[in-house]
Amino acid sequence: MATATETKNLRTPIVCVMGHVDHGKTSLLDKIRGTAVVNKEAGAITQHIGATEVPLSTIRSLCGNLMSGTVVIPGLLFIDTPGHHAFTTLRSRGGALADLAVLVVDITEGFQPQTIEAIKILKQFKTPFVVAANKIDRIQGWTPTKNGPFILSYNKQPDYVKTAIETRTYELVGKLSDLGFSSDRYDRVRDFTRNVGIVPISAKTGEGIPDLLMVLIGLAQRFLEENLRMTVTGPGVGTVLEVKEERGLGFTIDTILYDGVIKVGDTVVIGGKDKPIVTKIRALLKPAPNREIRVEERFDRVPKLTAAAGVKILAPGLENAVAGSPLRVAKEDSVEAIIKDVEGELEKARIVTDETGIMVKADTLGSLEAIINELRDSGIKVAMAEVGDIARKDVVNAETLPGSLNRVILGFNVQTLVDAKDYLQTSDIKTFNNNIIYKLIEDYEKWQKEQKDLAEKKRFEEIVRPGKVRYLPNCTFRQSKPAVIGVHVMGGCIKPGVTLIKPDGSKVGIIKQIQERNENQSIASQGKEVAVSIDGPTAGRQINEGEIYYVDIPESHSKVLEFELKDTIRQDELETLMEFVAIKRKGNPFWGR
């Protein structure tokens, strides 16, 4: 076992925790934050604004002799807000802010929709991740060893408990494989660049957390050394986590610094609502541990900070800052260039939309981008996309979208404002709201299918259907005005209002009424013998007993029947249609093509 050594010029990797609702993301973060308290020997855990830092020395003492190899990174910085929503909101130069992710899966429930959604996002951002198979303490028969490494606890369990863990781990391996990742329990993974490690943990007992931290360190070193070898001494670069008004302080921004150094007095450029904000840092604030919560004392003031760190920044003009946007420290001669850079980054983040499609509203640029990617994967085009609640003007804009199936607004994690709700009552725009991407897409797709089916049904009902009848011998009930004759429906059907033609293409007349045993009928299908009244001909002159007539189908309807509905119409209808089409094509081979 080699000893771990620190190398100061690599920055701390940033880690985000993701997973399905209730699988234990918050509990895991709480456990990590509480570790130092629980385990005195474990060493310090530093609380940042919006993040928790676990220094290497802490990880080392937690892992004991599990840790091997040379460690060259200073520790891990966990973003305190869990969920893939936070992950997509926090961006750095067009990518994800988090260098690594922990995907929490409840081992007793396995993969759930949001687990899959998180994996898709991680894949999209190419973020290395580890699976924390949580709640192992709930496996029947599990005897916990608090805060211990998983392997040590596992070895103490009876065989049936071991088997249960193994079986459930392999279920996760199977699911990951379906999604294109090869994986195994972390202690069996040799190459973390090829395999995803699964670490069984309990956020309740703390078991497996040392192993999880260790795997994260390993991942960071294998994947990220180049990324982490940043200009730790250069001008600071960060991402705005949150814009907050603090009592007694005014507007502040909680920021994750992921590169370089930031100092009080530095000029910074920040993404703003309309344009980049240029301002001077008045104070850098860190949480003050264990103090009375009085504003002035809630924070410690620090003169400077080095990446990676979470910090609250106090400066004039922050009220227009935008969460998720970039922050850059600028030297006097570089302000203009950096403003351009920040503008460029915001521009890049702006969503590229399709010419036609639906409207999407989401709460942040990151989530908007994530949802648009998912929609495109599902073959759904997006014509309008914006950050913000659904307002009346959005509904008005959506009304200009061509195509009835596009006249919808998909809202992700946003409200429908009152004026929009009022306007929607008289508008044909449909809105969908959800804070789970897959559900939003599923709801829209379901609606889309219903609409298509409905339209198809309507179209089908309106189409003149094929029909073939024979004028029965001895069944002339009236000669003319209208002629009333008995017919046998040989194929398809007839309805009042259709025109009949002869096999030579000449017109017979229009069916006025159909009667069966003196009762009016709206349709007579194959096999029926009915009386029909026909406007136009005189029986015995233009029409004669024993003749065959066809329903005259308009050319456009014939095309639909022959080319779109061919597989859905009955055999006798199809045969009748083909005979009818042949009559038409005798005179014009291109008829109905």
Ligand SMILES: Nc1nc2c(ncn2[C@@H]2O[C@H](COP(=O)(O)OP(=O)(O)OP(=O)(O)O)[C@@H](O)[C@H]2O)c(=O)[nH]1
């Ligand atoms: N037995 C046991 N319960 C756990 C464990 N981890 C979390 N829980 C419980 O599971 C429930 C959900 O945990 P949370 O940490 O709130 O889950 P989450 O993923 O953060 O949930 P959301 O924030 O709602 O998405 C809580 O009742 C926790 O106490 C664990 O390892 N073992």
